[in-house]
Amino acid sequence: xxxxxxxxxxxxxSDHLIVDPSQDMVDLSTVYTLNSSAAWxxxxxxxxxxxxxxxxxxxxxxxxxxxxxAQSDAEILLQDFEKQGLLEK
Amino acid sequence: MAEYPDNSSTRILSNxxxxxxxxxxxxxxxxxxxxxxxNSMRPFIADxxxxxxxxxxxxxxxxxINVLARHQGKYVFHRYVGTKDYKIILAGDGNLVLCESVDRxxxxxxxxxxxxxxxxxxxxxxxxWYRLRGLAWYHIRLLRRIIxxxxx
Numbered sequence: 001x002x003x004x005x006x007x008x009x010x011x012x013x014s015d016h017l018i019v020d021p022s023q024d025m026v027d028l029s030t031v032y033t034l035n036s037s038a039a040w041x042x043x044x045x046x047x048x049x050x051x052x053x054x055x056x057x058x059x060x061x062x063x064x065x066x067x068x069x070a071q072s073d074a075e076i077l078l079q080d081f082e083k084q085g086l087l088e089k
Numbered sequence: 090m091a092e093y094p095d096n097s098s099t100r101i102l103s104n105x106x107x108x109x110x111x112x113x114x115x116x117x118x119x120x121x122x123x124x125x126x127x128n129s130m131r132p133f134i135a136d137x138x139x140x141x142x143x144x145x146x147x148x149x150x151x152x153x154i155n156v157l158a159r160h161q162g163k164y165v166f167h168r169y170v171g172t173k174d175y176k177i178i179l180a181g182d183g184n185l186v187l188c189e190s191v192d193r194x195x196x197x198x199x200x201x202x203x204x205x206x207x208x209x210x211x212x213x214x215x216x217x218w219y220r221l222r223g224l225a226w227y228h229i230r231l232l233r234r235i236i237x238x239x240x241x
Contacts, residue, residue: 010113012106019110026114029124029139031107 002049002088003081009034009042018042018086032084037063038077052078108164108197111157115144115198122204123157125166129181130155133223138205140166140214142198150177153220155200160189166200170227180227185234 006022016039018032034042044058055074060067081087114121121142125134134140134155142157150156150169157166158179167179167189176190203212212219226233 010110012109013103015103015106017106017110019114021114021117021119023119025120025122025141027122028107028111028114029122031110 003045004088129183131183133182140200141202143201145196145199153224155214156196157198158191159195160191168223182226
């Protein structure tokens with residue numbers, strides 16, 4: 001899977017927003033925001049082909065969490081990305 | 090890293106940061122669609138409806154147009170109802186008394202379309218009829234206040 005290339009992560013103050021600035025009309029009526037760690041993951045996964053294993057590996061390498069916890073959190077995050085239409089089809 | 094992703098990756102966005110992004114997109118020449126919160130523009134625009142904005146660049150403002158403006162550190166989406174001295178007077182359609190007085194430079198954008206939640210077709214807000222209807226509604230505030238008092 002891949003993150004949608006037309007989406008951009010914008011950080012304003014402590015907020016991280018996913019916006020689609022590629023069109024002449026930008027829809028900010030529904031804004032998707034990430035916490036800082038999810039935003040960090042977004043930056044790592046940008047422009048790359050990845051799968052659940054990639055996310056679990058990133059979490060395990062950079063955070064003090066068990067493999068089980070990382071697996072469960074990565075699943076939730078990717079499900080969320082998919083539900084919000086942030087992944088390429 | 091201090092923060093680990095929790096089970097929910099969504100969080101509440103501050104108004105200031107949200108409107109900074111709206112301003113950024115307007116500055117880039119984009120039209121921006123935002124969701125209206127609150128009832129200050131009722132009966133014409135309801136809580137949850139969305140509107141399409143375009144940047145205001147100092148052109149002559151048509152009376153009765155809906156604008157997004159900075160006011161006392163906050164953001165308002167109200168109707169332009171007149172001028173007083175060098176100030177622009179804004180009023181929410183749903184408000185019976187309150188008006189905001191802002192400088193021209195505080196106007197960020199004008200509204201061009203309204204997308205009601207219960208209607209698939211957008212409304213062209215720049216059309217004379219919609220501006221006049223809103224202005225007429227503003228000018229009968231006294232009557233609306235009396236009716237509101239009688240209803241209590």
